[in-house]
Amino acid sequence: MRWYVVRRVLWAVVATYLILSITWGLLAITPNPAAEQMQFQAAASGGSAEAAEEAFEARRGLDRSPWVRYREYMINMVTLNWGWSESRSQPVTDAIVAALPYTAIYSVPTTILSILLGLSIGLYSATNQYTKTDYAATFFAFFGYAIPNFWFGIILLLIFGVQLGWFPVVFDSDIPFFSLGMVRQLVLPVVVLVTGTIAGVMRYSRAEALEYVEAEFVKTAKSKGADGYRILTRHILRPAAVPLMTILVGDILGIFLAASYLVEVVFGIPGLGQLSYNAIIAQDTSLVLGTTLIFTFVSVVGNLVQDVAYTVLDPRIDYGDR
Template sequence: MRWYVIRRVAWAAVVAFVILTITFLFLEITPDQQVAQLQFQAAQSGGDPEAALDAYEQRRGLNQPLWDRYTEYVTNYVQGNWGWSDTRSEPVLDAIVASLPYSIMYSAPSIVISTVVGMGIGLYSALNQYTKTDYAATFVAFFGISIPNFWFGIMLLLIFGETLGWFPIIFQTSIADTQTFSLANLRQLFLPIVVLSTGAIAGNMRYARAEALEYVRAEFVKTARAKGATGWRMLSRHILRPTLVPLSTLLVGDLLGLLLASSLLVEVVFGIPGVGRLSYDAIINQDTDLVLGTVFIPVFISVVGNLLQDIAYTVLDPRISYGDR
């Protein structure tokens, strides 16, 4: 298993290196909007647009050879120097580090809740197929998958925030203390957690139910029933473990969806200054370095998540070969 883990770690490093290279090539072929803006401002003020362009390229290192720029780009990312945010007047990594705790505050509970509740309902539904509880769980799943997070968040704010006044409408960073737990912070995070968890619970439930149904009627499960295995023992030892092998892939996908797509929409709706809102503002303001930095976060999570997923496969399913022989 040791060599298997070493190979997977090496492959994860290669994937990260390829992603950095592709990102660099996209940067090279993408027109820089700031160049046209600087030249226009120089022309308006009576200056020389070409001189402004030369100064800009020299300041950004764009006058160096392509290979030198590429090696400097990769080296900077490996060393943690992800560029400078012009809109925030600070290093990109500092901006991400400052915003990341706000995203973790609601995304981490959402992942835990959606995983435990979704898989629990899915496994229970598979063991009680075609019953009233199974139909109710199926309805909840279709509701969670079909409803848009953006619209759902706005409706929750209007009903429980504006009309009933149970939860605050505006996210207050002053009470979002990341070091200690506070009831006031939980109140303003409750609705974002509900929005993210709803769709994720539905997806986890449907996948868990579909995978568990493959083993409910399996021969080894029938044998275990004949020997007297029932209830939690049947579920945990004979159905849950083989079901977790394909579901571990779903967990990585849910994590990326929550941190990238869903978090961006939710943070815009609820005004949370997390990574999703940071990426949205960077795109609107055409802050290239900041956009790349915020996009690289889910890419890094994807690489690490798939690495942990491959290792989890070998632990959950002993039939998987390590390839050592």
């Protein structure tokens, strides 16, 4: 198992290196909007567009050999020197560090609630198949899948923010993180994300648990007088947890990747999603690259945690250490 974990960590490093290299290659062959704008301004003022392009490349170091630029790029990535954000007039890393806590402050409770509620409802539905509670849980799952997050968020803002005034409509970033005011601001975003995420966790946990509800070892445990809680946690949840890990990691990554864009833009949360969205609108290449790399690193680390979790949850897996 130890060598399996070492191999997975090394592969995560290799995957990160390949992603960074591919990103550099795409940036190297992609025209820079700032250079095109400078050429246009030079031509419009009667100057030389070629001279303006050469001056731009010399100032940005683009006149050097590809190998030198690639080596400098990789060193900057490792040392977190990710460039300057033109739209925010600050280093990219400073902008990301300032936005990251706002993404984490709603992602962490959303992840915890989605896993706890999704697993609980799914397991209860599996052990009470074809009952009214099972049908209610299934309806809830389809409800969560059917409603788009951005539309649901707007509706909640109109009802509970504008009409009833229970929650603030505009996110106030000056409110302290650990305060009741911040909790009030995060209730609606967390509800929107949990509603969409819990559906997938519930459905898959129910489907996986149903494979073991009528299994022989479960019947044997029941015949020996094991209580329902022990049967549910030791004999049903544990074998079902291995395939569920893939779903849980995927849902968690979905919160950081797709959902963060939608929720942060709708609710005005100044997190990574809104930071990346505004950078795309402003064509701030350095900031777009930095935020994209953060999401990429989260995906690589998430898959690494998933692979390592397999070694803990299922000792029957052959890790190829021999």
